[in-house]
Amino acid sequence: MQSLCRDWENLSNKAASNHSKVTEDIDRVISDLESLRDLIQRGSQIEGFQIKQNNGLQPIMNRSKAATKAALQSHKELYSLTSKWQKMIEKKFNQTVLPLLGTNLVPGPQTETPKSKQPFLSRSAQQALNQVIIDHLLRQGRFETAQAFAQEAQVTSSAHVLEACQELFRINDCLKAGDLAPALEWTERNRDWLDARESPLEFDLHRSQFIRLLTQPAFDHRPIHSEPGKNAKDKMEVEVELGSSVEEDQKMELSSSDLHRDTKIEVPIIIEPHSNQPELEEDRHQEEYTKSRQLALEYAQQHFPKFFPKRWDEAVRLTASSLYTPFSRLKRSPYSEFYRLTDDADVGDESDCSQLWLHADHLVPLFTKEYYARLSWSKELPLTVATELGSGGALAKIAKVRSVMKEKRTEWSQADELPVEIPLPLEFRFHSVFACPVSKEQSTEANPPMMMPCGHVIAKESMQKLAKGGGTVKCPYCPSSSSMSSAVQVYF
Incomplete structure (x- = not known):
């Protein structure tokens, strides 16, 4: 290369x-x-x-x-x-990529052979590929490009997929802007489903809203303390301006008082006294934090109790963190993990908190994951996974196997597996790779791996065969015996 x-x-x-x-x-x-x-x-x-x-x-x-x-x-x-x-x-790159199982994607008898040098010659394969590309563009938020491609490819895009993707990106844009209301509305509509899968999304949204209410004054104000020496410089400029203006007034009065030339006029230079504006700003800032603390605690009292069985410790720590306002103290408090910034901002800066990690950086990926799961969509884009796997060596191995099969004049008839093992990165291993030591078969959803109390793991069908219709199973690798109900499913 x-x-x-x-x-x-x-x-x-x-x-x-x-x-x-x-x-x-x-x-x-x-x-x-x-x-x-x-x-x-x-x-x-x-x-x-x-x-x-x-x-x-x-x-x-x-x-x-x-x-x-x-x-x-x-x-x-x-x-x-x-x-x-x-x-x-x-x-x-002299190898032509040929399909292993033909190009007919319509259920039924195989009518097309893999001898053609154009894997996507059939109409069904072309439509399937175009549909995958359209779905890929929609899930990336490129709606205009997807519409143009659908028109040129003469493929009708799914209205359901389009509406779902538009809703997803609308809610994600609101999350990036700090508006959690649309996401909270979605979680309320799907609360039963989220509770069934023990999703942390709803609590994380309420947690972020609590933090936003508590730190709202830091979002609305700039630091009230000026730079060192700046007040003294401003005071000096005020005194100079006052002195110069008084001198001009004195000259005007002297030039216009011809009748009183012998009278000596002394005009005092008035220096403005020190202003207590910073103290007033500080008091007003404290009042705003008091109000925001009250609003945050009321919000926590309304929404946190339903999460106490599973998120008690975190809810208590969140409410306790309200004692450490303002925001500059929250970042130094024992609960600072709730108030981290996405960048390396100054810890003492009271205004740089518009990008708390609990907002866009954390909630957008989490919400996208749950949204995809609710629609039974894959977490990763199928076209991206196929492209990365194919370019990562899988395509070359399949082409090599195809050439060997052609030389030996054989065809692969197993539609649900490949004739050679393809090594996959960890992020692309979506299924179990457990092989039962008894039956030597790979586990599936219908035949998952089960762990007995002794710690040994075998497939569920193997366990049922060892039980021989009874409720007790003897481990094939140790003397212990256990009941079928005591075995637990293992996830790899």
Whole structure:
């Protein structure tokens, strides 16, 4: 691949240099022709004017022929490099990807054979692929692109999928803006389903709303303490301005008091006393935090009790953190994990708390995950998973197996598995990989792995066979016996 990259860089550089050289020659020829046109227009007004071929036309013709010859030569060189590049690509990737099981995706007897060199030649395969692309674009929020692709591919996108994706992105945009109301409404509509799967989404939303209510003054105000020395500088400027204005008034009074020239007028310079504005701002800030604390505690009293059986400790810590307002103290409190920022902001900054980690960075992925699960959608985008797995080596292995099968003139008839094991990254292992040590079969949803009290794990069907219709199972690997009901399912 490194040699291919180097050749591609050379080809790109050659194309760029040829383009600039050809463009320069063409511009020069155009300039010569424009000059000749202007000369002809000026000479047409002169009687007996004529242009000699040796002096006017021949040099332009020569330069034009030279530019054409140079352009053809550069194009020939570029075409030669492009042909070599194409041959290297074909030599490096010379295997044609063929389907293992044909291209007919319609349930029923297989009517198409995998001998075609175009895996997506059938109409059903093309429609399925186009539908996957449309769903991929919709789940990425690229609604206009999905609509344009659907029109060009002549595929009707699902209205249900479109509405669901639009609702998801609308709620996620609200979460990023700090508005939790739409997400809370969705959790209320699906509360029974969320409780059944023990989802933390609803509590996390209420937790974030509690924190937002408690720290609301920090969102609304800038730091009230100015920089060191700034007050003194402002005071100095005020005194100078007051002094200069008094001096001007004194001059005006002296110039207008001709009748009282012997009277000495002394005008005192008034210096503004120290203002107590910072103290007033501080008191008002404390009052706002008192109100926000009361609102947050009322919100917690209304929404937290239903989560006490499972989130008691966290609910208590949240309510206790209200004793450490303002926000600058909350970030230094024993409950600072609830008030972390997404960036490395100054701990003492009272205004930089618009991106608490409990808002967008935490809630958007969590809500997206639960939303997909509610619709029975996969967490990862199917097209992304297929592309990454295929480009990660799976496609090459399948192509190799296909070539071997072609040489041996055999076909693979198992539609639910591949003829060779494909290594997968951990993030793409969605199913159990447990193989029962008794039956040597891989576990499935209908035949999950079960762990007995002794700690040994076998498949459920193997356990039922060992029980022989009774309620007691003897472990095949140790002397212990246990009842069928005491075994628990294991998730890998």
